[in-house]
Amino acid sequence: MSATLIYGERDAILIDAPHLEEQSRQVAEWVLASGKNLVAMYATHGHGDHWFGFSEVAKHFPDARMIATEGTVALAEFTAGQRMAFWNSQFPGQIVKDIVLPEVIDDYTFLLEGEEVRFVEAGDSDGPDTTFVHVPSIGLVVAGDIVYNGVHPYLAGGERARPLPERRADWIAAIDKIAAVHPRAASPAWRRALRHHPWRRVLVLAEFQRVALAGQPWWLSPPLKRYGARSHQSRSARATYRPNVR
Numbered sequence: 001m002s003a004t005l006i007y008g009e010r011d012a013i014l015i016d017a018p019h020l021e022e023q024s025r026q027v028a029e030w031v032l033a034s035g036k037n038l039v040a041m042y043a044t045h046g047h048g049d050h051w052f053g054f055s056e057v058a059k060h061f062p063d064a065r066m067i068a069t070e071g072t073v074a075l076a077e078f079t080a081g082q083r084m085a086f087w088n089s090q091f092p093g094q095i096v097k098d099i100v101l102p103e104v105i106d107d108y109t110f111l112l113e114g115e116e117v118r119f120v121e122a123g124d125s126d127g128p129d130t131t132f133v134h135v136p137s138i139g140l141v142v143a144g145d146i147v148y149n150g151v152h153p154y155l156a157g158g159e160r161a162r163p164l165p166e167r168r169a170d171w172i173a174a175i176d177k178i179a180a181v182h183p184r185a186a187s188p189a190w191r192r193a194l195r196h197h198p199w200r201r202v203l204v205l206a207e208f209q210r211v212a213l214a215g216q217p218w219w220l221s222p223p224l225k226r227y228g229a230r231s232h233q234s235r236s237a238r239a240t241y242r243p244n245v246r
């Protein structure tokens with residue numbers, strides 16, 4: 001799981017923090033090492049592996065607000081309540097202990113030193129009421145769990161009981177919402193390498209995810225042809241890839 005720090009000259013906002021105590025400590029140290037003043041932490045959705053760690057980071061930044069949408073906080077309450085036994089069974093003794101629920105935002109635009117950080121509702125994807133973060137001034141999208149890189153889409157959650165074809169269609173619609181803001185780069189939450197990706201590459205990955213979710217063979221997908229699936233498949237293209245956002 002990746003955490004993303006968006007920063008200006010002095011201030012920063014952290015997007016997502018992991019669920020394990022040790023990993024969260026490492027994220028806190030990473031934020032400290034940036035030298036930035038953390039003013040807020042935003043959870044893209046309510047799954048515990050995206051916000052349990054906020055309280056660990058807050059030990060160093062007690063004034064940083066922990067924020068999320070209403071839907072995220074509702075799922076977060078469920079996750080920290082009825083689902084806590086599940087998390088503890090998967091990671092015994094490793095989960096952050098003193099978790100704190102984020103507060104519900106009343107404004108979907110956060111101003112970081114005057115630049116807009118937008119929280120965008122994307123509907124259901126790997127869980128109910130997921131969101132992504134869009135920073136128009138640098139063309140960045142922090143995709144949360146809507147876009148993965150090299151990891152199977154997680155359809156096992158089922159917090160909102162609905163037929164699988166509907167959940168797949170919702171996830172595809174969420175990917176379309178990200179594409180609609182025309183990002184220059186995007187940061188998937190689950191991925192093989194810790195780096196940001198040019199959107200063109202993420203779009204190819206997202207398209208693989210989309211066709212996998214739709215149950216189609218990828219070679220029948222027109223967008224994959226349009227955005228360069230061939231270069232994604234080529235080893236040399238992978239080797240020469242360079243991130244364009246730090």
Ligand SMILES: [Zn+2]
Nearest residue numbers: 047126127145
């Ligand atoms: Zn998730």
